[in-house]
Amino acid sequence: MAKRAPSNRIGISDVAAKAGVSLATVSRVMNGNQSVDPKIAARVQSAAAELKYQPNPIGRNLARGKTETIGVVVPDLGNPTFQTVLRGVSRAAAQDGYRVLIADSSEVSSEEAILAGEARRRCDGVVLCAPRMSAAELEELAPSLQPMVLVNRTTNVPNSPSVMIDYGKGIQDLAGHLADLGHTRIAYVAGPASSASNALRLVGLEKFSRTHPHIEVVHLRNGSTFEDGYESANDVLSSGATGILAFNDLTAMGLLSSLNERGIRVPEDISVTGFDDIPFARYTTPPLTTAAAPIMEAGEQAWAQMRELLFGNAITEAVRVFEPHIVVRGSTGVPHGKDSTAES
Template sequence: MTIDAVNAGKRATITDVARAAGVSRATVSRVMNGISTVDASIAERVLATASELEYAPSGTARSLSLGVTQTVAMMVPDLGNPMFQEILKGFHHAAGADGYRVLVSDSQEVVADEVAIARDARRRCDAVVLCAPRSSGEALVELLRTVQPAVVINRSTQGGVAPAVTIDYAAGIRSLVDHLVALGHRRLAYLEGPPQSASNVVRMETLEKMKQERDDLEIHWVPCGSTLVDGYRAWPDVQSTGATAVIAFNDLVALGFLGRLNEESIAVPADLSVAGFDDIPFSRFSSPPLTTVTIDQVRIGEVAWQKLRAAIDRGEEPSETRFRPDLVVRASTGPAR
């Protein structure tokens, strides 16, 4: 079959190239995928034929032949949380610069769905990132062993099963308590996050230690959640504690709580100090601006991609990178009344 025999206006196929070059479809595939086992003169003929026919390999077919998709997946527990959006932004930009696409799955805080979501994503993609997974430590390790290459964000992995990017939540919560104590607050309320959140567990354990370290410090635990609505609904329970300052699980909860305080005509910080966690973009624009701890979430996403790319390309030994939050004092906290 000659090149002229290819119908004008018809997109050339791998079969057309193979026939025109006098080789098999498999040979064309190997040449177009850069596999070096084809004789140089044959490879040159195939490339010249493909150029004349303006043949463009199918990305899907190429992915199937190479066993790669140039796509990775990220699973988050709540895509509505701006913190995860910022992490995803950093990850997406870094992966995109290396020619990878990113698929996103939201487990919607349903622990039972995490395994199925992660495994399905891995079947479709070259690798996965589990961002703040809610599964137990044992279940997480078991999952990671089945979806490699993988990276975990916001969780340490036992025995270095996979690379991890973590945040020093203990240091962050300590800085908030120290700040409030320095302002004279001795009766605090903590608006708890989801019980399945490992970062919430770390914060609660740290608060308990600080309570034991100081005889004059009183901390009340208020079951809450992770959303604006959860924070809004927490006011009656907080009110019953008599706390002079509140630390919320995250900034979303704190912002919802501030909204309720405004409705109740509770002055912040004159009547009650409020602090959040994460420093999401909205925090500095709340009324009043929110005291919180800041974490470079975009950078966390970038580092997660660096680790995942290394795992994909070189199978490097798992390592952990830990970020330490910094206290950001704004107008929502003040001296105890």
């Protein structure tokens, strides 16, 4: 791009001309550099104001070698979890004057690495949500993405902090809640096998079983949608469990719906819990006991980690863990036959 187009946009040189100073001085004034005579500074300021001069960020980016923008890579912008992470990151970053570029791989995981790389080149750093990416691929990719922070997974690549939701702890707490109520046979209606957060729940249940040997935990395969939950009813009933841990709120609602149609009372006959505390969880009949994951906070912390990487002195190597907190509503209660809560 050479001498074409007289570039109507007004630039730093226009201001310099109007104020009768050099480009360098204008730049200094615009950046609040102190080493400039207040008188001249004022002259530049007013010239800039009169011309409504706005520095061109692109030129600035090149000169400074940074964009004040970070990329957020998500596998699916339609997924409420990632929407919320995105929102948390965006809000927190905005506080520090940073913007967010989105890279939605639309579930095409083969594109993920490329997309992340492109985003990284345009930005000062990347927040990566890539639950399905293999550990090996991540390990290879991570160094080229730094500064990078991971969401809901970790890697042992140096200088790659993470924020995590402790799904294992959440499911443990829910199981504990059912145990406290007196349930002795609990069923976990699992999510998709490929889901990383499902794996974390399984680890949590493992731990639960070890600390509660007298409680039977049966595992049922299932999915993550309302329909999956609906269709799990047969398995649930034949499992003989009185307390059901659904994979998430959606499947819990599906299950609730099916149980309701069959005339099975919740929580009198069967207790049901969800996970996530989506907005509608409180409006089901009965309102759903669930574990609320502080996803937005996680997003905000992802920015905090990124900020550490960008301007931090200390070498951050942290994994910040967020624990879901359970919210008890009407879908859980004392199992049939018992008539008093048994607090542990």
